[in-house]
Amino acid sequence: MWRYVVQRILEAIPLLFLVTLVTYFLMNLTPGGPLSLYMHNPKVAPQTLHVLALQMGLTKPWYVRYFLWLWSLLHGNWGYSYFSGQPVLALIGQRLPNTLILMGSSFMISLGIGIPLGIYVATHQYSLQDHVFSFASFFAWAMPSFFFGLLLQTVFAVKLGWLPVSGMYSVYQPPSLGQLLQHLILPAFVLGLGSLAGWSRYMRSGILEVIRQDYIRTARAKGLSERKVIWKHALKNALLPIVTIIGLDLPGFFGGAVITEQIFAWPGMGRLFLSSLNERDYPVQMAGLLIGAILLVVGNLLADLTYSLLDPRIQYR
Amino acid sequence: MQRKLISIVAGALSLGLAGSGALVSAFRAPAVAAPSGTLVQALSQNPDTLTPAMGSLLVDDGPMGLMNASLIRLNQHDKWVGEVATSWKVSSNGLQYTFQLNPKAKWSDGRPLTAQDLIYSWHYYTNPKLHLTYTTGWNYVKNVTAPNPHTVVYTMTRPYAPFKSTIASADIVPAHVFSKWTVSQLNHGYYNTHAVVNGPYILQKWVPDQSLTFVPNPNWWGQPVHIKKIVFTVIPNQTTQFNNLVTGQLTMGSIPPQDLAQVSQLKPHFNIIRPLSAVYNQITPIEVGFLKNVAVRQALDYATPRQQIVKYILKNQAVTAFGDQVPGGYFYNPHLKPRPYSLTKAAALLKSQGFKKGAGGWLYKNGKQLDIPIWTGSTVATDVSIAQAVSQAWQKIGIHAPVHTAGWAFVFGGKGPQFNGKMEALLFGWGQGVFPDDTIDFNSKYIVTSPTSPGENVERYNNPLMNKLTVEGTTLASRKARRQVYWKIQQLEIQTVPIIFLYWQKSDFAYAKNLHGYQQTVFGTTPVWDWSLR
Numbered sequence: 001m002w003r004y005v006v007q008r009i010l011e012a013i014p015l016l017f018l019v020t021l022v023t024y025f026l027m028n029l030t031p032g033g034p035l036s037l038y039m040h041n042p043k044v045a046p047q048t049l050h051v052l053a054l055q056m057g058l059t060k061p062w063y064v065r066y067f068l069w070l071w072s073l074l075h076g077n078w079g080y081s082y083f084s085g086q087p088v089l090a091l092i093g094q095r096l097p098n099t100l101i102l103m104g105s106s107f108m109i110s111l112g113i114g115i116p117l118g119i120y121v122a123t124h125q126y127s128l129q130d131h132v133f134s135f136a137s138f139f140a141w142a143m144p145s146f147f148f149g150l151l152l153q154t155v156f157a158v159k160l161g162w163l164p165v166s167g168m169y170s171v172y173q174p175p176s177l178g179q180l181l182q183h184l185i186l187p188a189f190v191l192g193l194g195s196l197a198g199w200s201r202y203m204r205s206g207i208l209e210v211i212r213q214d215y216i217r218t219a220r221a222k223g224l225s226e227r228k229v230i231w232k233h234a235l236k237n238a239l240l241p242i243v244t245i246i247g248l249d250l251p252g253f254f255g256g257a258v259i260t261e262q263i264f265a266w267p268g269m270g271r272l273f274l275s276s277l278n279e280r281d282y283p284v285q286m287a288g289l290l291i292g293a294i295l296l297v298v299g300n301l302l303a304d305l306t307y308s309l310l311d312p313r314i315q316y317r
Numbered sequence: 318m319q320r321k322l323i324s325i326v327a328g329a330l331s332l333g334l335a336g337s338g339a340l341v342s343a344f345r346a347p348a349v350a351a352p353s354g355t356l357v358q359a360l361s362q363n364p365d366t367l368t369p370a371m372g373s374l375l376v377d378d379g380p381m382g383l384m385n386a387s388l389i390r391l392n393q394h395d396k397w398v399g400e401v402a403t404s405w406k407v408s409s410n411g412l413q414y415t416f417q418l419n420p421k422a423k424w425s426d427g428r429p430l431t432a433q434d435l436i437y438s439w440h441y442y443t444n445p446k447l448h449l450t451y452t453t454g455w456n457y458v459k460n461v462t463a464p465n466p467h468t469v470v471y472t473m474t475r476p477y478a479p480f481k482s483t484i485a486s487a488d489i490v491p492a493h494v495f496s497k498w499t500v501s502q503l504n505h506g507y508y509n510t511h512a513v514v515n516g517p518y519i520l521q522k523w524v525p526d527q528s529l530t531f532v533p534n535p536n537w538w539g540q541p542v543h544i545k546k547i548v549f550t551v552i553p554n555q556t557t558q559f560n561n562l563v564t565g566q567l568t569m570g571s572i573p574p575q576d577l578a579q580v581s582q583l584k585p586h587f588n589i590i591r592p593l594s595a596v597y598n599q600i601t602p603i604e605v606g607f608l609k610n611v612a613v614r615q616a617l618d619y620a621t622p623r624q625q626i627v628k629y630i631l632k633n634q635a636v637t638a639f640g641d642q643v644p645g646g647y648f649y650n651p652h653l654k655p656r657p658y659s660l661t662k663a664a665a666l667l668k669s670q671g672f673k674k675g676a677g678g679w680l681y682k683n684g685k686q687l688d689i690p691i692w693t694g695s696t697v698a699t700d701v702s703i704a705q706a707v708s709q710a711w712q713k714i715g716i717h718a719p720v721h722t723a724g725w726a727f728v729f730g731g732k733g734p735q736f737n738g739k740m741e742a743l744l745f746g747w748g749q750g751v752f753p754d755d756t757i758d759f760n761s762k763y764i765v766t767s768p769t770s771p772g773e774n775v776e777r778y779n780n781p782l783m784n785k786l787t788v789e790g791t792t793l794a795s796r797k798a799r800r801q802v803y804w805k806i807q808q809l810e811i812q813t814v815p816i817i818f819l820y821w822q823k824s825d826f827a828y829a830k831n832l833h834g835y836q837q838t839v840f841g842t843t844p845v846w847d848w849s850l851r
Contacts, residue, residue, distance in 0.1 A: 031723075032730025038373055044450050055448055083373060084365045085448055086506040094525045150556055158560050165560045171357055171528050171548045265552040267526030275362065278696075280726045 001308070005301065012297045019293045020286065021066065027285060028062040034082045034280045056082055069286060079283035081276075088287045091272060098168060099268035102257065105184055106192030114196040115242070118203020123230060125208065133200070140197040149190045149263040156186060166265035187264040191257045195249070199242060206238030213237075236310050243310065247303025251295040354545035354850055356568045356832065359552045359561065363526045368508040369488035370442060370451040380549055383518035383531050383845060385488040386539065388416050388435075389481060391751055393836055393843045395646070397481050400539070401430060401489060401515065411476035411794040414485070418467040421538040424491050425514045432463030437492030439471075446500045454483035476792045478799060482752035489515060517542045517845055526551050543849035562587070562827055568850075569828035569835070574632050574699060577825065587827035592837040593645070594824070595750070597638045598700070600691065600707065600817040601743045604777045607687055608740045612670050614814035617689075617742075618656050619663035622710045627820050630702045635820035640807035641749055641758070643839050644821060647796075648753045650804040653811055664714040672715075680715035688717040692734045693744040695722035703819065704744050718742070735765065735775060743775065746822070751840050753803050756787040759815055778815035 035053060038044040053059055057068070072079060078088040121130045157165040164183050169175040210216060211234050219229045258270035269288070276284035308314045360376040367381055388402040399405070402416040422430035439461040442452050460472040471484065494513045495503065502508075512520055517539060518531040531547045550566075552558045555573040562570045563582050572580055572589070580589060602608045602617060623637040639655035642648045656662075667680060667687070675681035679688075691708055693700045704720045711718040725745075727733050734741040747758075757763045761779040783806065790802045810816065828835050834847035 030727075031732035032726030032728075034726075036726040036729040036731075036733075038450065044373065048450055048452055051445060052448065052450070055446075080505055081365075084506055085368075085371065085504050086366075086509075091525070153557065153560055158563050161564065165564055165566060166552055166554075166557045167550065168527060171530075171550050171566070172355060262553045263557055265527075265550075265554070265557055267524070267551070271526055271553065278724050278726060280730075 001305070005305075008297075008301050008304075012294075015297065016290070016293055020070065020290055023289045024066045024069070024282075024286060025062065027280075027282060028065075030280070032280055034058065034282065036280065065282075069283070073290075078287050081284050082281045083279055088283050091284060092269070092287060092291070095267060095269050095272050098266065099270070101180070101184065102187055102191065102261075102266055102268055105188035106195070106257075109188055109192035110195035110199055114199035115203050117196075118200040119207055119230060119235065121200070122204040122207035122211070123226075134204075137197040137200055140193045141201075143193070145190055145194065145257075145259050146263055148193065149186070149260060152186050152190060153263070166263070168267055183264075187257075187260050187266050190264075191260045199245070202242055202245060203238065206241055207234055210234045210238045239310055240307060243303050243306045247299040247306075248296070249299070251292040251299060355548060356544050356546070356848070356850060357548045357550055357566065358569050359558045359567055360529075360549045361551075361553055361555075361558075363551050364529070366506055366509060367512060367520065367523075368503060368506065369490050370449045371447070371504075373450045380520070380529050380531070381488065382516075382841075383547060384512065384514040384516040384520065386422075386516045387487060387489060388485045390486060390844075391482075391840055393838050393841075395751070395838060395840060397485075402485075405485075407794075411478075412473045414471040414473075414480060416469050416471075416485070418469065419538070420467055422515060423536045423538050424494075425512075425519050425534045425536050426491075426494075427536050428491070428493055429466075430489070430491075430515055431466040432469040433466070434489055434492045435469040436461045436463055437496065438487070438490050441490050441495060442487065444500075446504075448504045451487075454479060455487075458484065476794055478791050478793060479750075479752035479754050482750055486751075491515070518547060521546075540844075540846040542846045544845070547845075568832055569826070572825040572827055574630070574634055577632050577634070580825065580827075583827050587829055590826050590828070590837060591634065591823050592826060593636065593643065593839055594822045595643050595839050596746050596748050596822045597641065598635075598703070598744070598746045598819045598822070599638070600819065601745070601776045602689065602814075602817065603735065603741045603743070603775065604779075605738060606685075606740045607682065608689070610670060611813050612666055613687075614817075615656070616663040616666040616670075616714075617711065617716075618814050618817050619659050619666065620710050620714055620716070621707055621817050621819070622658050623819055624658060626703050626706055630699060630706060631820065634824045635822055638818035638821050640810050640818060641747075641755065641816075642753055642803060642807055643749055646839065648800055648803040650807040652804075653807055655811060658710075660710065660714050667714065667716075674715055678715060679717045686717055687715070689740050689742050690719050690721050690734070691742045691744055692721045692723065692728050694725045694728060696724070700744055700746075707744070729775075731767065736767070742817075744819075754787075754791055755783075755803075755806055756791055759783045759806070760787045776815050778813075780809070780813060780815075783809055783813075783815075 034056060035049055035058065038049055038052065057065055060068075069079060080087055081091060084091070117133060121133045124130050153165055156163045163186055164170065168183050169179050173179060207230070211230070216229060216234055219233050220226075257268070258274050260266065261268045261270040262274070272284065273288045275281070276288065358379070360379065362374065362376050364372060364377045364380055365374050366372045367377065367384065369381075369385065372381070386400045388400065389397045389405070390400045392398045399419070401418055401422050403419050405414060405416045407414055416435075418430070418432060418435075424430055439455070439458060441447065442449065442455040443458070454477060457473050457475055457477045458471055459474045462470045462472070464470065471480075473480070491513045498507060509523060514534065517534055517537045519534045521530045521532045523529045528551065529549045532545070533542050550561075552561060555571075556576060558567070558570050559572060559576040559579070561567045562572075563579075565586065572583075583589065600621070602614055607613045627633060627635045627637055636644060639653055640650065642650065670682070672680040672682045672687060675686070679686055681687065689711070691704045693704045695701070701720070701722055704722075708718040708720045721734070723733070728743060728745070729735065734743065757773045759774060759778055759780075761774065761784055763774040764777045764779065765773065765775050786802050786806050786809070790799055790806065793799045793802065810818075826837060829850075831850055833849050833851055834843060836843045
C-alpha cells in the first residue's frame with residue numbers, strides 16, 4: 001500500500017504545478033488588479049500608484065512574475081501580502097486554527113446527527129418520521145445560510161439573549177474554553193446544517209440500497225438482531241459514497257466558510273480569501289488555491305485508502 | 318416509537334411557538350454586561366497595517382488616530398489647532414512653514430520627541446523603497462531643517478496650500494526606532510507588533526480579524542484620557558454590527574438603512590445622531606462618444622432622481638448633492654442653482670441634439686444607440702438599488718442604461734469598464750478632504766488612461782478653465798481667494814457636468830448614553846481625551 005501512496009504523491013506533483021500555472025494565468029486574466037483598490041481611495045496620491053506598481057513587480061509580464069513566485073515558493077518563501085505587507089504563511093497561521101475549530105465542530109454536528117438520522121429514516125421508510133425528516137432535510141438544504149444565520153442570531157442572541165451575537169470570544173473578558181463554546185454554537189450549527197441535511201439523505205439512500213442485498217437477507221435469516229444487521233453489516237457498505245463526499249469536502253476545511261464567517265464575524269480562512277479575492281492580493285490568493293489543491297489531492301487519497309478499510313475486496317498494490 | 322416521535326415534534330413546535338411569543342416582548346439584557354471604562358466600537362474589516370502612511374483602508378484611521386499625534390490637528394469646529402506644535406507661522410511668500418514643538422512631547426518609550434523626528438519623517442515619506450500609500454504633497458517639500466531641538470522649518474519648492482491637511486497633519490515617525498529597522502521590516506508589518514507611538518493610546522493586543530485593544534499611553538504628554546480601554550472589534554456584516562449594538566456589546570456604531578425600522582430598540586440606551594459626512598456618492602460618465610457632449614451630460618443630470626433616491630432608498634440618511642464641497646462648509650457655494658429632476662427637460666435636450674427614438678423605443682443618433690451601462694460595486698446593496706433607480710429613470714426617456722455590478726477591483730481595473738473605449742457610467746462614493754483639492758479629479762493632466770497612470774480624472778474631463786482653477790486652488794495663499802476659486806469650480810461642475818453628484822452621506826449613528834464628551838463632526842470627532850464613560 002505504501003508503494004501506492006508514494007506513486008499517488010509523485011503523480012500529484014505535475015498536477016499541482018499545472019494547477020498553479022493555470023490559476024496564476026487565470027488570476028492575471030481576471031479584470032482588475034492589485035492597484036484597482038488604491039484607485040478607489042481618494043487619499044492615495046496619483047504618483048504613488050506607479051511607485052507601488054514597480055515595488056510589487058506588477059510592471060513585469062505575468063509569466064515572469066509566476067516563475068519568480070514559484071522560485072520563491074520552492075525556497076520556502078510563500079511571499080508577502082500586497083496590502084498588509086505581512087508574510088502569507090503568517091496570515092494563514094493566524095486564521096487556520098480558528099477555521100479548524102469551526103469546520104471541525106460543524107463536521108461533528110453533521111456527522112454525529114446526519115449519519116444516525118439517515119439510518120433512522122432509511123429503516124423507517126415511508127413512515128411519518130421519514131416524511132417529516134425528509135421535508136426538514138430538504139428545507140434545511142434549501143435554506144440560504146446568510147438568511148438562516150441572521151435568523152438564528154436574531155432569535156437566540158438578540159431576542160432571547162442566550163448566546164453571543166458574533167465573534168470568537170467576548171471583548172470584555174479574557175478568552176476561555178467556555179466562551180469559545182458559547183460563541184461556536186450558532187456558526188457551527190448554521191454551517192453544519194447543510195451537510196447534515198445532505199449527508200442524511202445520502203446515508204438514507206445508501207442504506208436503502210444495501211438492505212435489499214442478498215447478504216443482508218442472509219444475515220437476517222441467520223437470526224441476527226436488526227441492530228446488528230444494520231450497524232454491523234449494512235452501515236459499512238453504505239458508507240462508501242459518504243466517504244467519497246467527505247474526502248472531496250476536505251479542502252473546504254481549509255477554505256473556511258465565507259458566508260458564515262462574515263455573518264458571525266468568525267476570524268477564519270474564508271474571510272482572508274474573500275478579501276484577497278476582492279483586493280486581488282495575488283500572493284494570498286495563490287497560497288490559498290495551492291493549499292486547497294493539495295488538500296483536494298490528499299482528501300481523495302485518504303478517501304481511496306478508507307475504501308480498502310471499509311471493503312476488503314478493494315486492495316492497493 | 319411513532320407516537321413518541323410525534324410527541325417530540327409537537328413538544329419542539331410548542332416550545333418554538335412559546336419562544337416566538339416571548340420574542341414579541343423580550344428585549345433581554347446583554348449576555349455580558351459591558352464593564353465601565355471599556356469602549357467598544359466595530360470595524361467592518363481588519364486594518365491592513367498600522368505602519369504610518371502604509372495602509373490603504375478607511376478602517377485604519379480609527380486605531381491609528383489613537384496612536385498618533387501630528388504637528389497640528391483639526392478640532393471639532395473644523396479649525397487647525399496645535400498638537401505636537403505649540404505654534405506656527407508661514408512666510409509671506411508661502412514657501413516656508415516654521416513650527417515650535419511642545420517640549421513635553423514624548424514617545425511611548427519615554428524618549429523625547431524632537432525636531433530630528435520631523436526631519437526623519439520627511440526622509441521616511443520620500444523614501445522610494447518603502448511601500449507608502451499616503452504621500453500627498455511630500456514631493457513639494459524641498460528641505461526640512463531644525464534650528465534647535467524644538468523648532469522645525471519646512472521649505473517648499475512652490476506654494477502649496479494643502480500643506481496643513483497633508484504634511485502638517487501627517488503621522489510623525491520615531492527616528493530612534495525606525496532608523497534601526499530595515500526597509501524590509503518596515504514594509505512587512507514589523508511595526509504592528511513593535512509600535513512606538515506619540516499618541517494618547519498604545520496598542521495592547523491585535524488579534525487579526527477579531528479585535529484591536531488599546532490602553533492609555535503611560536508616557537502621554539497631552540491632556541489626560543479617561544477611558545481605560547478602547548477595543549475595536551472586527552464585524553464585517555452590517556446587520557451583525559447592529560445586533561451587537563442592540564445587545565449592548567458595542568458602545569457606538571452606524572445604523573444601516575435596512576435596520577432603521579428597529580432603531581427604537583436602541584433608544585433606551587443610546588443617543589441617535591445623524592451627522593453629515595464628507596463622503597458623496599456620484600455617477601461618473603466616461604467622456605467617450607456621445608458623453609463628450611456637454612448637453613448629453615446635462616440631460617443625464619436632469620434625468621437623475623436624487624430626491625427620490627434620498628427619500629425612498631436611503632430613508633433620508635443623506636442630503637442631495639450638486640457639487641463636491643461639503644454643504645455648509647467654508648468652501649461650499651450657497652448660490653448654486655442645480656438642475657431639478659425633469660424627464661421632460663432631459664428628453665427635450667436630447668432631442669435638440671439630434672437624438673430620435675428608434676428600434677425598441679431607444680434613442681439613436683446617426684444610427685448609433687445612446688447606450689450607457691451603469692456600473693457599480695456588488696458589495697454595497699444601496700449602491701445597486703440606486704443604480705437601478707437611475708437606470709429606470711434614464712430608460713424612461715429612451716437611454717439604454719443596463720445595470721452591471723462587479724467587485725471594485727474589476728470596476729476600476731485595467732480590463733474593466735473604464736478602459737474598454739465605450740460610453741459607461743460608474744457609480745461610487747468618494748471622499749472630500751479637509752482641504753478641497755480638485756486637481757487630481759478634474760485637471761486634464763490627471764486623466765486616467767491606464768490602471769497605473771497618475772490621476773483620478775476617471776471621467777476624462779478636459780476643460781482649460783477647470784485646469785486653471787484647480788491650479789489656483791492649490792497655490793493661492795489667501796484662504797478667501799481660494800474660496801472664490803472653489804465657488805467657481807462648483808459653478809463649472811453644474812454647468813458642464815463632469816460628474817453627476819447624487820448625495821452626501823448622513824447616516825444614523827448610535828452612541829451609548831453613558832458615553833460623555835463624544836461628538837461627530839464632518840471630518841472627525843471630538844478628541845478622545847474629551848470622552849468619558851460614566
